[in-house]
Amino acid sequence: MNTQATTSPLPSVAVAPDLPDLLPGFERPTGLLGVLRRHPMLALGGALLVLMVLIAVLAPYLATVDPTALAPARRTRAPSVEHWFGTDMLGRDIYSRVVYGARVSLTVGFSVAILASGVGLAVGLFSGFVRWADAIIMRVMDGLMAIPPILLAVALMALTRGSVGNVVVAITIAEIPRVSRLVRGVVLTLRDQTYVDAAVAAGTRAPMIIVRHILPNTLAPMTVQATYICASAMIVEAILSFIGAGTPPTIPSWGNIMAEGRSLWQVKPFIVFFPAAFLSVTVLAVNLLGDGLRDALDPRMAREF
Amino acid sequence: MFGYMVRRVVATIPVMAVVALFVFSLLYIAPGDPAAVIAGDQASPADVERIRQSLGLDQPFAVRFGQWVWLILHGDLGTSIFTNLPVTTMIAQRLEPTVSLMIITLCFAVSVGVPIGVLAAWKAGTWIDRVVMAFAVFGFSVPVFVVAYLLAFVFALELEWLPVQGYTPLAQGVWPWLANLILPAIALGCVYIALIARITRAAMLEVLQQDYIRTARAKGIGPRGILFLHALKNASVPIVTVVGIGIALLIGGAVVTESVFAIPGLGRLTVDAILRRDYPVIQGVVLLFSCVYVLVNLVIDLLYTVLDPRIRY
């Protein structure tokens, strides 16, 4: 309880004592830990994602054997002490393949998210600022959005050799329109704000305006969008591999492992189960992260749990 | 109003043009020679060249593009390289299964997604909200084919409630038609439900904070009245938007679902055609899908004016 200093310039005016704390012990937690405690989804998603990233980075140490080592004599063995997740149709150890597969899926997810955001940002900014280009660019973006993403990706993959890079490019192209629309939307709203007008009147150059005023406002929705793009990209990669138009079969990726094991799901479900579980958990983590970020950054939509 | 409609319709033309150009260029620069494929294993280079000329593959880009567009406008989507059937025939054969699947999935997703979104918004902050949203996020996170296999295993193989594959045309009876589509629709719908539920919840939350809702409660209107009579109608714009955007998602997922459940639909046709470099079919189908997407969104744009009289053009 605070006590006022007794020295006061006004004589004999009693000052009310401080009220007792209504909510004893309530301190608004600050810092990262505080944020995490208030947003459990963010915390959970972030933690799971960090775990997956660690698995991917430490793959060479976590794997028990070479993921591409064939041993046809020991194919489709059930999970055992030797092979924690069992072996696939060519005798390769599924655990090691899943661990290495994290690398591919996370690489694809993060790369697509970053690339699509970057290019989408550039396109959206350009389109928002340069009015004559706006109509054309937006029509092109609409056109790209009209083509179903999976078909677009499969078509692009069919043009090129299967490789992780090409998969990233193919999925990125399908995701750019959404980001550019988002950014353009923000630019258009802000362009008419008075403070931007003021900045322009003051002679601030466009790049300065972008950096000072536009970017901060796009950052929040773009970050949230980026997490959704990451999640979507990982699923699309799995589907592409499932169809046979994804990462080359020489590289273990979760999608590949599932695609190869799909014929046997009735008799040897473990081949599909483990990569599916890992993929689902990772995508879930990214989605939770996105939801958490959205709640944290946009209080209107937040609900404290 | 009518002017707006006309303008919107006209605005779709450049979009379709972009799609057409994109689709055509994609395959123009593709490696692999359809003439060699048609000629077959034993043909000589002279035969292959003859076939190239007969297919018009040696003309410049602009000429080929122009010819293609001209034919399309006359309803001729070309002839498949692999089957020698007109592309329109091939599409027509496969239209019914895919359209049926889409419609059933749409109905299922909306009729499940919207109520759970409403429920989650109404009980925001409680465990019901958390559980519902958790389910929704799961719907996003598990790949379609895993769900499809699980459903097929449990309901078709083990319990034998439903067939495991195939498609029965509507003409052979409503129940057989539905029976083949239930499992694929659930598998495909999971992602859609998640999306719809989230948007519904978000939009409803926004609306439920409005003053007029408070007035309605003060007037004594019960929860059902509030939720459905007042709130949902006002929240419908973003929900309908998401339904429109989700069509593209559906088409992508349909490819996988049709593969797993052996449904002879357009999704499978497209992927087979892409992997085989059957250009005319690829062009025809992608064009068709894009057309559908553009049309659906056009309808939705026009629907806005019905749903929200404030939106005037």
Next chain:
Amino acid sequence: MDRRTLLKGMVGAGSLALTNRLAAPALAQGAAARTLRFVPQANLANFDPIWGTQYVVRNASALVWDTLYGVDDKLEPQRQMVEAEDVSSDGLTWTFRLRTGLKFHDGEPVRAKDVVASLARWSARDPMGLMIKGIEQELTAVDDRTVKWVLKKPYPKMLLALGKNNSPMAFVMPERIAQTDPFKQISEYVGSGPMRFLKSEWVPGAKSVFEKFADYVPRQERGSWLAGGKQMLVDRIEWIVMPDPATASAALQNGEIDWWENPISDLIPVLRKNRNIMVDIADPLGNIGSFRMNHLYPPFNDARARRAVLAAMSQEDYMRALVGDDDSLWKPLPGFFTPGTPLYTEEGGEILKGPRNIDGAKKLLAESGYSGEPITCLVAQDQPITKAQGDVTADLLKRLGMNVDFNAIDWGTVGARRAQKTPPGQGGWHMFHTWHAGADCISPAPYTAIRANGDKAWFGWPDIPPVEAEVTAWFEAKTLDEEKAAIRRLNKAALDSVVFAPTGFFLTYQAWRKNVTGVTKGPLPVFWGVTKSA
């Protein structure tokens, strides 16, 4: 109580009473019993058996068209459309007399001129046909039922050529259709066989439908493979394409399909356990897996490099990757001819026998001048056989210290790319994988893949005169012993110069439901004599 019944019981049978067993499509009971639903090995896209040599095309064509002769289960050609034949004493003139009552699906009778046109088209594409055409003097229709083929030199294997089951078979089509350029596809399917093809119900990539041709007159003898009477005991056959083996397996267990041509070996145990399903070897002549190296460009233009690969490869690895744990399903194959047939030999096969010698192989490879260039490997992902072999090969080449450029593509693209003779860096290739039905490898006659006549040979274009010399010797052999001797020398020469690399001999299963009877083992699915009860 097995898991299925337990699960069903748990869920509660009461509410399910109405919905139980919805699996069967809504056809009347009688109609369902007359329709056979078959899952073929691949999609039936193009459908011209002279133009396209895929097995699935041949299998479908055998339903739609008939042949002059057909081999029986001993691979002896027997009369089919022919009533009687006559060969002149000098062996130069063959006269064939057609049976009466033969009709095409459009109602027209089968005439000799139709046969003449069909044989002309067939002989332009078939290896044996080309040989005959090379020595042909004239091929004419003497009257409506008689065909005369005059040669400049005798051709004792004429009946085998006309009746063989290897693609392309000598199918008889109407004259106007048979006059189509042999390098272009036919577009009409008017057949002479026991089933007609319903083009109106054809959904390419999904379903093909065949309907019994009422006016087909089968022979009186018992049917045996392609010989004898082709009695159709079902009215309708539907070929349903299933891209996913798991779905096909589930559908067979559920009764939604009746007969599956090639279930993958891993699913056989679960099919065997099902009381309603029969499982048996599909073709006693089995299959020979193979990969072919491009003889035109380094490193595989040098026999030492090819021999290095052979010395390092393990046929057991390839075969286990294909057929799994069941040892009765595969045999090592130190040669090129089908085990269990008269001409089988292991002469020269030491390189494929015994423990593998990776170091020796590496040395051999170095001697051939391999300097680390990437090896372009074409691997079709949509065929389980080539996919599995491709994975094993990639591993093999890596262990040999070679740099692998793995091209994961589809079977159709493999077909297009393997025909390219350009250098590997410019759209060509170094290796592709495939397999051959054992029936195609019993002798050099149908065995296109064993030929080594350079430009005219199959993809890879091996040019090995000793092999060709022995092929000629076999054709000219007069006794079985002479044939065997020629084949032994051929085998050795082919292995020494590695015409292609055989990965082993393997058998595949077929599976069908118990209510289907008459399914036999054979080099192709034989539909006559097959019935289905309700």
